[in-house]
Amino acid sequence: MAVIREPAQDSKAPQPPREATGRGSAAGPPATFGQLLRARRQQLGLSLAQLASRVHFDRGHVSKVETGKRPPSVSFAEACDRALNVGDTFTTIATALEAAARQQQGWVRPAQLPAAIHHFIGRRCYSRQLDKVLQGDEQSLAVPVGVINGPPGVGKTALAVQSAHRAINDGHFADGQLFVNLRGPGRRSAAAPFDVLEDLLRALGVPAEHIPATLEQRAATFRSVLHGREILLVLDNAADVQQILPLMPGSSGCAVLVTSRSRLPGLISLVGAVTLTLPELTRPEAALLIRSIIGDARADTDPAAVEVLADRCGDLPLALALAAEHIVSHRHHSAGTLATDLKPEHARLDLAAGDVVLRQALDASYQALDKQTARMFRLLGLLPRYAINAAAAAATAGVDEEDASRMLRTLASAHLIRHHGERHYQVNDLLRAYAARLARQLDAAPERTEAMSRAAAFYLR
Ligand SMILES: Nc1ncnc2c1ncn2[C@@H]1O[C@H](COP(=O)(O)OP(=O)(O)OP(=O)(O)O)[C@@H](O)[C@H]1O
Ligand SMILES: [Mg+2]
Known part of the structure; x- marks a missing residue:
């Protein structure tokens, strides 16, 4: 264990008895963290087990630190400071010890977090x-x-x-x-x-x-x-x-x-x-996100259109951010014109800014599905906005109910559909448009028609 100089003492700091440190005077030989800890513990008349229980570390750990067999972590030192009522004496020592050890070992202090976003809304x-x-x-x-x-x-x-x-x-x-x-x-x-x-x-x-x-x-x-x-x-x-x-x-x-x-x-x-x-933003938060990107001046020209635009984006931050960036980069576009352009659900999938395209952001989730579940998802996109259960999904896809139930659970776990009550699920507008587009691309017309007929017959029953 590293030997350290005892930090400046204040009235609260431990006053190790001479025999504990071998210290002859206030400016005597350096004491270790462990020696100081033992001295303070003994001064308070605590056993190892009693100190261990106060700092919530096990007895063996405390003993090893006291004897210098284990270096003290800063969190251990903080617990000792609190338990022994000595200000930040032990924390200061442990922090210094760690800094020294880091330097010795060429310790690198990584700082890899990306920057926080500029206008963080809600949550x-x-x-x-x-x-x-x-x-x-x-x-x-x-x-x-x-x-x-x-x-x-x-x-x-x-x-x-x-x-x-x-x-x-x-x-x-x-x-x-x-x-x-x-x-x-x-x-x-x-x-x-x-x-x-x-x-x-x-x-x-x-x-x-x-x-x-x-x-x-x-x-x-x-x-x-x-x-x-x-x-x-x-x-x-x-x-x-x-x-x-x-x-x-x-x-x-x-x-x-x-x-x-x-x-x-x-x-x-x-x-x-x-x-x-994490759910979508609330409507006021969604409108605020658009406003924070397009600026008050443009938002104030038609606040109602900002709300409609938020609705068309399903209050989904990615869609909102792409829509707002679109307005910023097209001088003649406003929240109103973009909201009109996005009235057809399928148009929302093409929202893009730079190399981020909304549809492509969804692709990764779809591509992670197994073949059968992916087909189920596409067919669900063809249904109207109803809540669906395993029986409805089974009828639509022409599979048995147990399989349908498993696939619905997989889709819910991937957040491609969401629970609506205990046994029902719903697909939001954006994802329904996405699924429907995939169905039109990948499932032949007769298969789509058959699925719709099976669904209609189910709902009529
Ligand atoms: N609370 C927020 N306030 C403002 N902007 C936000 C907020 N949350 C997300 N955004 C913006 O929405 C976009 C999507 O956010 P983010 O990348 O965090 O989503 P994600 O859920 O991690 O997406 P993915 O599923 O692709 O990983 C980003 O442009 C981000 O800046
Ligand atoms: Mg992410």
């Missing part, structure tokens, strides 16, 4: 929940994990990045932030954890020649490098749980934020994640 209640996750639970040894899932383009990444920046500004995760695009939802396009771990280890300063050759070893090295550090890991666009698990840190000073178009079934039971499902 207060979701932000509060994520703040709580990122603040962590002092009593828990588990790594806090927050998952944001929701439909394509609903603002999952924007919310994760916003929350991460807020936590950092509040002084959390002093050892850095890691951000990875996991390229979900399709399994084929998704980043392999093996490669992701290589990038992460490099970002943490591990030289290429020390990066192990197997997935398990890489994952173990990643956890080792993170041990004792306070790092925030943002896993954006996760495909599934298998992709995420090898990337999980092991130490509770770290935290993880995951975004995914999938509900990631299984993650809650495996890592105890706090899961938020």
Whole structure:
């Protein structure tokens, strides 16, 4: 363990007895963190077990820190400061020790978060929940994990990045932030954890020649490098749980934020994640998003048209942002003219700005479906706006009800349809237009007609 000079003492700071440090005078030989800790504990008449229970670390951990066999983490030091009522004495020491260790080991403090977006709108209640996750639970040894899932383009990444920046500004995760695009939802396009771990280890300063050759070893090295550090890991666009698990840190000073178009079934039971499902914006928030991009002057010329435009965009942030950017880049367009252009549902799919096209953003979710479920989704696009259940879907697709029920669950998990009550589902206008366009492209006319007739017969019955 590193030997440190005792920090300046104040009235609250521990006053180790001479025999504990061997210190002859106030300016005597340096004491270690462990020696100071033991001295203060003994001064208060606490046993190892009593201190362990106050700081919520196990007795063995406290003993190893006291004897210098284990370096103190900053979170351990914070707990000691609180438990022993010594201001920030131990935190100061542990922070210095960590800084020294970092320098010695060529520790790199990664700062990979992308910039937060300029005008972030709404999401207060979701932000509060994520703040709580990122603040962590002092009593828990588990790594806090927050998952944001929701439909394509609903603002999952924007919310994760916003929350991460807020936590950092509040002084959390002093050892850095890691951000990875996991390229979900399709399994084929998704980043392999093996490669992701290589990038992460490099970002943490591990030289290429020390990066192990197997997935398990890489994952173990990643956890080792993170041990004792306070790092925030943002896993954006996760495909599934298998992709995420090898990337999980092991130490509770770290935290993880995951975004995914999938509900990631299984993650809650495996890592105890706090899961938020992000809906579209409220109508006033959607109108505000358009206003924040096109500016007050243009919005004020026809506020009602801004609301209609928000409605035509289904209050979906991606569609809203693309629509607003379209207005900004076409001087003669207004919210009113664009809202009129977008009256036909299929026209909304072609909203685009730069190289982002709304339809293509949806493709990734569709392409991740198995063949049968993809066909079911296309056929659902041909139905009117009714709520559908497994029986209706089975009739439309000409499959048995059990299969239909499984496919509906898959579609709901991918946020391509949504629950409407316990047994019913609904497809929103944008996704229905998207599914219908695919059906017209991929399913022959007779097959579409038959599906519609089966659906009509079902509803008549
Ligand atoms: N709360 C918000 N306020 C303002 N703009 C937002 C907000 N949420 C999202 N946006 C904008 O909407 C667009 C889509 O957001 P984002 O990329 O976060 O969606 P996503 O759900 O992560 O999409 P994907 O499913 O493709 O990963 C971006 O241009 C983003 O800036
Ligand atoms: Mg995203």
